[in-house]
Amino acid sequence: MNVLIVYAHPEPRSLNGSLKDFAVQRLENAGHAVQVSDLYAMQWKAVLDAADNTAPRPGERFDPSGDSRRAFEGGTQSADIALEQDKLRWADAVILQFPLWWFSMPAILKGWIERVYAYGFAYGVGEHSDTHWGDRYGEGTLAGKRAMLVVTTGGWESHYTSRGINGPIDDLLFPIQHGLLFYPGFDVLPPHVVYRVGKIDDARFEQVREALGQRLDTLGSTPPIPFRKQNAGDYRIPELTLRPELASGQSGFGVHLDHDRV
Amino acid sequence: MNVLIVYAHPEPRSLNGSLKDFAVQRLENAGHAVQVSDLYAMQWKAVLDAADNTAPRPGERFDPSGDSRRAFEGGTQSADIALEQDKLRWADAVILQFPLWWFSMPAILKGWIERVYAYGFAYGVGEHSDTHWGDRYGEGTLAGKRAMLVVTTGGWESHYTSRGINGPIDDLLFPIQHGLLFYPGFDVLPPHVVYRVGKIDDARFEQVREALGQRLDTLGSTPPIPFRKQNAGDYRIPELTLRPELASGQSGFGVHLDHDRV
Numbered sequence: 001m002n003v004l005i006v007y008a009h010p011e012p013r014s015l016n017g018s019l020k021d022f023a024v025q026r027l028e029n030a031g032h033a034v035q036v037s038d039l040y041a042m043q044w045k046a047v048l049d050a051a052d053n054t055a056p057r058p059g060e061r062f063d064p065s066g067d068s069r070r071a072f073e074g075g076t077q078s079a080d081i082a083l084e085q086d087k088l089r090w091a092d093a094v095i096l097q098f099p100l101w102w103f104s105m106p107a108i109l110k111g112w113i114e115r116v117y118a119y120g121f122a123y124g125v126g127e128h129s130d131t132h133w134g135d136r137y138g139e140g141t142l143a144g145k146r147a148m149l150v151v152t153t154g155g156w157e158s159h160y161t162s163r164g165i166n167g168p169i170d171d172l173l174f175p176i177q178h179g180l181l182f183y184p185g186f187d188v189l190p191p192h193v194v195y196r197v198g199k200i201d202d203a204r205f206e207q208v209r210e211a212l213g214q215r216l217d218t219l220g221s222t223p224p225i226p227f228r229k230q231n232a233g234d235y236r237i238p239e240l241t242l243r244p245e246l247a248s249g250q251s252g253f254g255v256h257l258d259h260d261r262v
Numbered sequence: 263m264n265v266l267i268v269y270a271h272p273e274p275r276s277l278n279g280s281l282k283d284f285a286v287q288r289l290e291n292a293g294h295a296v297q298v299s300d301l302y303a304m305q306w307k308a309v310l311d312a313a314d315n316t317a318p319r320p321g322e323r324f325d326p327s328g329d330s331r332r333a334f335e336g337g338t339q340s341a342d343i344a345l346e347q348d349k350l351r352w353a354d355a356v357i358l359q360f361p362l363w364w365f366s367m368p369a370i371l372k373g374w375i376e377r378v379y380a381y382g383f384a385y386g387v388g389e390h391s392d393t394h395w396g397d398r399y400g401e402g403t404l405a406g407k408r409a410m411l412v413v414t415t416g417g418w419e420s421h422y423t424s425r426g427i428n429g430p431i432d433d434l435l436f437p438i439q440h441g442l443l444f445y446p447g448f449d450v451l452p453p454h455v456v457y458r459v460g461k462i463d464d465a466r467f468e469q470v471r472e473a474l475g476q477r478l479d480t481l482g483s484t485p486p487i488p489f490r491k492q493n494a495g496d497y498r499i500p501e502l503t504l505r506p507e508l509a510s511g512q513s514g515f516g517v518h519l520d521h522d523r524v
Contacts, residue, residue, distance in 0.1 A: 010311045013323040046308040046369045049272045061275040064361075065416070099326075102375055103441035104366060107308045111369030137427060154327070158501040162513035165399060165492060165502040171515055172437055174429060179365035230427055239420040240427040251424035252514060253433055 001220055003027050004091035006037045008098040008109040015197050015205075016099055016152055022209050023095070023150070026216045035087055039108045045080065046111030052078045069119035077118065084116040088142060093219050094186070096176075097150040099197075103172050113180055122184040133237050136183050138229030143185030146219065149173060150192045150212065157195040169193055174253040178227055187224035189215075226261040234258070263482055265289050266353035268299045270360040270371040277459050277467075278361055278414055284471050285357070285412070288478045297349055301370045307342065308373030314340045331381035339380065346378040350404060355481050356448070358438075359412040361459075365434050375442055384446040395499050398445050400491030405447030408481065411435060412454045412474065419457040431455055436515040440489055449486035451477075488523040496520070 005023060009016035020036065027034045037044075050062040053071035071077040077085075088094065098105050105113075117123065122142070126135030135141075151173070153160070160169040173191055181188045192215045194208055215222070228234045234246055247255040267285060271278035282298065289296045299306075312324040315333035333339040339347075350356065360367050367375075379385065384404070388397030397403075413435070415422070422431040435453055443450045454477045456470055477484070490496045496508055509517040 010326065011324040014325075040309075040311065046373060047302075048363075048368070049302065062273040063276075064272065064363075101310075101326075102372070102379065103437035104372065107310070107369045107373030107376055110364070110366065110372050111308060113364055114369055117364065156500070156502070158503055161503060163504040163509075163517055165497055165504070165518065166441065167436060167515050167518070168513065171433065172441075175365035175434055175437075179428065179434075235427055238418070240418070241420055241423060242425040242427070247425075251430065252516075253429050254514075255425055256427065256429070 001092040002033045002035075002090050003093045003095065003219070004035050004037065004087050005095045005097060006039065006109065006112060008039045008096075008106045008112075010040045012041075015194075015200060015208075016097065018205075019150070019152075019194075019209065019212055020097055023097070023212065023216055026213050027219075030217065035090070037084060037087065037112070039112055042080075044108055044112055045078075045115070046108045048111065048114040052081060052115055054078060065119045065124070069124060072118040072120040078115075081115050081118065084112065085118070085121055088116070088145075091145060093146040093148070094142075095148050095150055096181075098152075100151050100153045100172075103166065105176065117180075117184065125184075128238075130237060132231045133240060135185070136230060137178075138182060138185065138227065139231060140183070140185035145186055146189060146224070147181040147186035148189040148192065148215070148219065148222075149176065150194075150215075152194045152197045154198050155195065160193075160195070171253050177225065178253070178256060182225075182227045188227065189219070189222045189224055226258045228256050228258050263354040264295045264297075264352050265355045265357065265481070266297050266299065266349050267357045267359060268301065268371065268374060270301045270358075270368045270374075272302045274303075277456075277462060277470075278359065280467075281412070281414075281456075281471065281474055282359055285359070285474065285478055288475050289481075292479065297352070299346060299349065299374070301374055304342075306370055306374055307340075307377070308370045310373065310376040314343060314377055316340060327381050327386070331386060334380040334382040340377075343377050343380065346374065347380070347383055350378070350407075353407060355408040355410070356404075357410050357412055358443075360414075362413050362415045362434075365428065367438065379442075379446065387446075390500075392499060394493045395502060397447070398492060399440075400444060400447065400489065401493060402445070402447035407448055408451060408486070409443040409448035410451040410454065410477070410481065410484075411438065412456075412477075414456045414459045416460050417457065422455075422457070433515050439487065440515070440518060444487075444489045450489065451481070451484045451486055488520045490518050490520050 007020045024034050053067045055076035098109050125140050159166045162168050177188045242255050269282045286296050312318050315329045317338035360371050387402050421428045424430050439450045504517050
């Protein structure tokens with residue numbers, strides 16, 4: 001497979017840096033082709049702004065989605081954006097690797113999403129009608145590709161359990177896994193989370209590395225999270241609420257998983 | 263009151279820009295003192311990195327939390343960071359205003375949090391013992407101050423309801439409201455969300471403005487979201503899981519609200 005690792009940590013000599021290097025090696029040893037977008041090393045421009053369209057309209061106000069659309073359709077996107085889109089097209093699997101900072105991804109990675117996920121590329125794709133509300137949530141440009149998060153946290157695992165004070169890790173990651181990855185079409189694998197990374201000795205480092213290695217070895221075969229497709233009948237259109245007979249009486253992020261699907 | 267508005271939209275002539283200007287006027291007319299951190303206009307540095315400590319240790323690896331701590335304690339923080347911390351100390355109420363991009367805040371605002379929320383300022387505060395796990399989640403540097411989100415979305419309100427495809431808006435905002443605002447001590451008011459902002463005519467704009475005005479008029483009196491305090495007895499320490507007799511049998515973000523508290 002072709003594997004793209006999008007990696008966001010400022011220090012190469014960190015645990016994250018070691019795990020990224022390990023992942024590249026492990027994947028290449030298994031015969032995969034690997035590209036890394038090392039956002040800090042690339043000095044990735046984190047902030048979406050008018051300069052992302054190299055052909056701005058003088059005097060017009062900047063419209064984030066409108067300008068994104070014009071730039072994407074007209075081939076006037078900033079070169080760094082187009083390059084990352086090419087990497088996504090090339091990839092069969094994409095890994096986003098980052099430390100969980102304030103319960104989400106680092107700003108530099110959020111800015112990668114905002115700029116690379118152009119209108120016409122990752123959203124605003126497909127027809128809108130009474131039975132189909134755009135190619136999204138299970139359909140779209142990135143359909144057929146796999147994606148997985150590799151996340152480190154300073155906090156303890158118990159703090160991220162179903163009744164832990166930070167909130168369940170799956171719910172904290174839902175806006176990313178469902179909203180950023182499933183949305184443009186990815187099959188999203190369960191996340192690989194490493195907890196309490198401030199306290200890792202050599203013995204535990206070996207375990208951490210090997211646990212990640214197992215996930216990389218099964219990148220092509222691990223069953224994805226069974227998120228419900230938007231346009232396959234489970235949702236009313238255009239309200240986009242789950243039909244009442246499904247997950248009846250329930251609410252929240254969990255209803256968007258179809259546990260009966262295998 | 264002293265009110266700080268932290269505002270993140272790239273275009274002054276946008277709906278967000280208009281609402282920000284309106285908010286300043288409305289608050290000042292009511293006798294409040296207002297400061298605005300207009301992150302795009304300030305060209306805020308979004309990316310946390312080694313340069314945030316003006317006294318780095320040569321040859322040492324960069325440690326995001328360790329360097330933040332040394333810079334905060336030693337008075338060697340980058341000047342832009344210290345200035346924003348002063349604004350937070352000055353404020354009685356803080357409004358974060360932003361468009362919801364990919365189900366979270368724009369990267370430039372996430373980077374404001376990451377850089378301004380220093381170790382010793384917004385985290386790593388207070389003692390850790392068997393009965394107290396740091397001054398956080400209801401205690402901390404920003405305790406006694408109020409905070410509120412003002413958020414715009416392109417999507418429809420039904421898409422963000424309890425069974426809407428994007429997930430419930432309260433759950434999408436939980437990592438921000440609980441994890442970024444309640445964490446360092448803020449009392450967090452219910453968010454003010456404006457939906458479907460791509461389709462706003464003059465009549466609706468008047469309604470949108472007035473609805474925001476009402477929220478601003480009651481900024482000092484609106485009851486906060488009843489998040490549970492970490493160190494007040496509801497959680498086991500150090501596991502930080504909710505005691506089994508509370509919200510018994512339930513799980514997810516919702517258990518961290520105490521609906522019996524008035």
